[in-house]
Amino acid sequence: MEWFTNKRIQVLEWPSQCPDLNPIENLWKELTTAVHKRSPSNLTELELFAKEEWARISVSRYTKLIETYSKRLAAVIAAKGFCVDRKAIFPIFGLFSILCVADQCHGLRELALNYYLLSDELLLALSSEKHVRLEHLRIDVVSENPGQTHFHTIQKSSWDALIKHSPKVNLVMYFFLYEEEFDPFFRYETPATHLYFGRSVSKEVLGRVGMTCPRLVELVVCANGLRPLDEELIRIAERCKSLTAIGLGECEVSCSAFVEFVKMCGGRLSQLSIMEEVLIPDQKYNLEQIHWEVSKHLGRVWFPDMMPTW
Numbered sequence: 001m002e003w004f005t006n007k008r009i010q011v012l013e014w015p016s017q018c019p020d021l022n023p024i025e026n027l028w029k030e031l032t033t034a035v036h037k038r039s040p041s042n043l044t045e046l047e048l049f050a051k052e053e054w055a056r057i058s059v060s061r062y063t064k065l066i067e068t069y070s071k072r073l074a075a076v077i078a079a080k081g082f083c084v085d086r087k088a089i090f091p092i093f094g095l096f097s098i099l100c101v102a103d104q105c106h107g108l109r110e111l112a113l114n115y116y117l118l119s120d121e122l123l124l125a126l127s128s129e130k131h132v133r134l135e136h137l138r139i140d141v142v143s144e145n146p147g148q149t150h151f152h153t154i155q156k157s158s159w160d161a162l163i164k165h166s167p168k169v170n171l172v173m174y175f176f177l178y179e180e181e182f183d184p185f186f187r188y189e190t191p192a193t194h195l196y197f198g199r200s201v202s203k204e205v206l207g208r209v210g211m212t213c214p215r216l217v218e219l220v221v222c223a224n225g226l227r228p229l230d231e232e233l234i235r236i237a238e239r240c241k242s243l244t245a246i247g248l249g250e251c252e253v254s255c256s257a258f259v260e261f262v263k264m265c266g267g268r269l270s271q272l273s274i275m276e277e278v279l280i281p282d283q284k285y286n287l288e289q290i291h292w293e294v295s296k297h298l299g300r301v302w303f304p305d306m307m308p309t310w
Contacts, residue, residue, distance in 0.1 A: 023062075023065035023066060026065055027057060027061075027062075027065070030057065030061075031050065031053055031054055031057070034049075034053040034056070035049045035050050035053055038053075039245065039270070039271050098113065098117050098122055106130050106131050106132060107132050108126075108131070108132070108134070109132060109133070109134060109135045109136070110134075110135060110136040110137075111126075111134065111136070111137050111138070112137075112138035112139075112140075113138075113139060113140075114139075114140050114141075114142065115139050115140065115141040115142070115151065116151075118139055118154060119152075119154075120154060120155050120157075120158040123154065123158040123159065123161060123162045124158060124161055126162060126165070126166075127161040127162050127164065127165035127166070128165075131165070133165065133166040133167075133168070133169070134162070134165075134166040134169045135166070135168070135169060135170065136169065136170045136172070137162075137169055137170070137171050137172070138172040138173075138174070139171070139172070139173045139174070140173075140174045140176075141173060141174065141175045141176065141177060141185075142174075142176045142177075143176065143177045143178060143181050149181065151181065151184045151185070152184065153184040153185075153187065156188045156189060159189070159190060159191050162191070163191045169191075169193075170193045170194065170217075171190075171191050171192045171193050171194070171215075172192075172193065172194040172196075173192050173194070173195055173196070174196045174198065175195070175196065175197045175198060175199070175201070176198040176199055177199060177201075178199065178200075179200055179201065179202045179205075182201065182202065182205045185205070185208075186205060186208035186209055186211075186212045186213070187208070187212070188212060189212050189213075189214070190212050190213055191213075191215050192213050192215065192216060193215050193216060193217045193218070193242075194216075194217060194218045194219075195209065195213065195216065195218070195219050195220070196220045196222075197220065197221050197222060197223075198222050199222070199223060200223040200224060200250075201221060201223070201224060202224070203224070203227050203229060203232055206221065206224070206229060206232040206236075207231070207232045207235060209232075209236065210232055210235035210236040210238070210239050210240065211235065211239065213240060214239055214240060214241070214242075215240075215242060216236070216240040216242065216243050217242050217243060217244055217245065218243075218244065218245040218246070218271070219236065219240075219243065219245070219246045219247070220246070220247040220248075221247070221248050221249070221251055222247075222249050222250065223249065223250040223251065224250065224251030224252075226252060227252070228252045228253060228254055228257070228280065229248075229251055229252065229253050229257075230253060230254050230256075230257035231257075233253055233257060233258070233261045234257060234260060234261060234264070236261075237260075237261045237264035237265050238264065243265060243268070243269070244268050244269060244270045244271065245269070245270060245271035245272075245273075246269070246271070246272060246273070246274075247271070247273040247274070248273070248274050248275060248278045249275045249278065250275070250278075251278055252278060252280050253274075253278055253279060253280065254279075254280050254282045255279050255280060255281055255282050255284065255285035255286070255287070255289075255290045256282050256283075256284045256285055258274070258279055258290065258294070259284075259285060259290060259293050259294060259297070262294050262297045262298060263297045266297060266298075267297075267298060267299045269298060272294075272298065272302060273305050274304050274305060275304065275305050275306075276304035276305065276306060278304075279304060287304070290304075291303055291304075
């Protein structure tokens with residue numbers, strides 16, 4: 001820019017990244033999530049599941065995306081192509097509104113919301129006698145600015161009330177936090193069934209997961225760092241008796257600890273997606289030996305992944 005200024009050349013103010021307004025992007029995200037839940041094991045299943053899930057997307061969903069397109073376009077024009085505040089497009093759906101929904105929609109079986117809308121009052125409302133049993137609760141825990149977002153703690157009694165009322169509920173939690181922001185979580189028993197860590201998560205937090213999440217069914221750790229997770233993985237195998245799926249990437253586990261983990265979990269591991277660079281050879285196993293040893297305990301042929309499948 002200094003060169004243009006010195007040459008007295010007038011330049012247009014232009015965003016570094018133009019927003020993609022194509023409504024298809026919303027549908028791609030929904031399709032990806034739906035297919036991932038079915039865990040395709042090969043390209044044939046991937047193609048089949050993608051076609052089936054695409055066919056399940058309702059016409060009303062298409063209609064809603066088209067109806068809101070003009071609002072999206074107007075907001076982008078007003079922002080001169082820069083980042084758009086979603087609140088300018090969609091009305092704020094606050095805690096009071098969520099509580100009203102829980103209090104009035106007694107047939108509500110599935111709910112997805114941001115963590116800042118989750119409260120003890122909401123969980124107790126969903127656990128009342130007049131409310132049907134909840135089947136699926138998804139919670140997104142997201143932080144964009146480290147140190148600037150403060151997360152509250154949900155009381156154990158509120159989680160207990162939810163599980164007592166809806167004992168088969170799937171509690172799915174997506175974490176996109178920085179390491180220093182995990183302090184309010186997993187301090188005591190949490191009934192999470194599916195945990196996805198999209199950013200780096202510390203050994204301490206994973207250790208707490210093993211101690212506080214006995215209902216855990218699926219765990220995905222996208223990054224951890226260079227400290228081996230041997231003890232944490234063993235603790236999860238010991239205490240999370242319902243665990244059937246795990247994905248690890250950009251972290252380290254010794255080959256011996258990984259074999260012990262698989263041995264403890266046995267054939268119940270239906271999905272085992274481990275990046276090859278995660279496994280650290282030791283005196284007992286190298287990468288070739290671990291392939292045979294893990295396959296033996298799983299009861300099927302297994303190889304480390306060359307690229308993430310989650």
